Amino acid sequence: GDFLDLFGIIDFPFFVIFGVEFLARTWFISHRRVGVSWLDAMIWRWYDILLLLPFWRWLRIIPVTIRLDQAKLLNSSRIQKLARQGFVVKIAGDMTEVVAILLINQVQGAIRQGELTKWLMQKEVRPYIDLNDTDEIAALTNIAVKTTVYQILPKIKPDLEALLQHNLDRAINQSPAYQQLSRLPGLEELQNQLTKRISQEVLQSLYDGLNLAIEEDPVGEKLFQQLLENLKEVFGNEMQDKPTVTEIESLLVDLLEEVKVNYVESLELGYNDEDFEELLDQKRAIRQVVEQ
Incomplete structure (x- = not known):
């Protein structure tokens, strides 16, 4: 006979538990913090949405890792640090170049408009704003x-x-x-x-x-x-x-x-x-x- 895929039935109780927990956390965050809507609260806990998806189940390793780190059962600070470093390394050069070019463009525009004269x-x-009278x-x-x-x-x-x-x-x-x-x-x-x-x-x-x-x-x-x-x-x-x-x-x-x-x-x-x-x-x- 054919293999039976009962994962959906087995996964349904966990889906209900994580869904209720996600809604409860969303309500708690939206009421705890001023100016945070339900949508903002959901985005705040975006990684919990991966626990509710019936496809790409391998992505559930992300919220599991984050929750283990929050529970102090897994120290992922080094991983987060390296990830941030890699992200910064990728964009820092471009950002520095853009900021420098914008600054030079502003100086050039000021000179063209006669600000120097x-x-x-x-x-x-x-x-001049003096902070310490010195x-x-x-x-x-x-x-x-x-x-x-x-x-x-x-x-x-x-x-x-x-x-x-x-x-x-x-x-x-x-x-x-x-x-x-x-x-x-x-x-x-x-x-x-x-x-x-x-x-x-x-x-x-x-x-x-x-x-x-x-x-x-x-x-x-x-x-x-x-x-x-x-x-x-x-x-x-x-x-x-x-x-x-x-x-x-x-x-x-x-x-x-x-x-x-x-x-x-x-x-x-x-x-x-x-x-x-x-x-x-x-x-x-x-x-x-x-x-x-």
């Missing part, structure tokens, strides 16, 4: 300058003196007049003392000037800011009056187009799977900090 000519600067750029510049003057320069001062003295000696030795007098006794020692003294005096004067320059001077800072504002205004006026502004804008647009063609389209080539995995770890770490 408008920015140079603007009389009132748009208010000018970070000025503070970083101040720290870098003070570190260089107070800590770095004193430690390398002997090397700078030796280099400057060497250059002075070379310049003097190449002088025809000195070559005629170089045979005089004691002249070489006098030259060494003279070049050493000059190098020390030059560096000390430079160091004193830097110390004086970085001292707090409200009047000097105000004059410097006024100089920058006047320079920007005059530069903007001159750029607007000259026909070269059109040429400059055209060259900038062409330069951005070349950057787009030569560099942006090959951004994805600079990353590998390990780089994307590190980026994912950084993203998760940032999200944890934000959620705390």
Whole structure:
């Protein structure tokens, strides 16, 4: 006789159980979460629908695996991590390229519309949102300058003196007049003392000037800011009056187009799977900090 397929009869009780459980979970999710409809709740638990299909029964391994993982009977975190990594690796290069191209296109559009000239000519600067009442750029510049003057320069001062003295000696030795007098006794020692003294005096004067320059001077800072504002205004006026502004804008647009063609389209080539995995770890770490 023929083989009897009684799987449908055997599977029917499980179909009823999973169907009732699916409807109950759908109702619970739609009432538990604000703004979630029945359809949204069903999509939320999309994998449970595979338990109700009378065909492609092998797909039931997906909801079974997910439920075992939810019950802590199976650790699939590594599988999920690799799956996400593979997905990100496939689309990250394209997404990066698209975002970079969109950014360059926006800059090109702004230049074509004359935003560069408008920015140079603007009389009132748009208010800048300061989060901590601190000018970070000025503070970083101040720290870098003070570190260089107070800590770095004193430690390398002997090397700078030796280099400057060497250059002075070379310049003097190449002088025809000195070559005629170089045979005089004691002249070489006098030259060494003279070049050493000059190098020390030059560096000390430079160091004193830097110390004086970085001292707090409200009047000097105000004059410097006024100089920058006047320079920007005059530069903007001159750029607007000259026909070269059109040429400059055209060259900038062409330069951005070349950057787009030569560099942006090959951004994805600079990353590998390990780089994307590190980026994912950084993203998760940032999200944890934000959620705390």
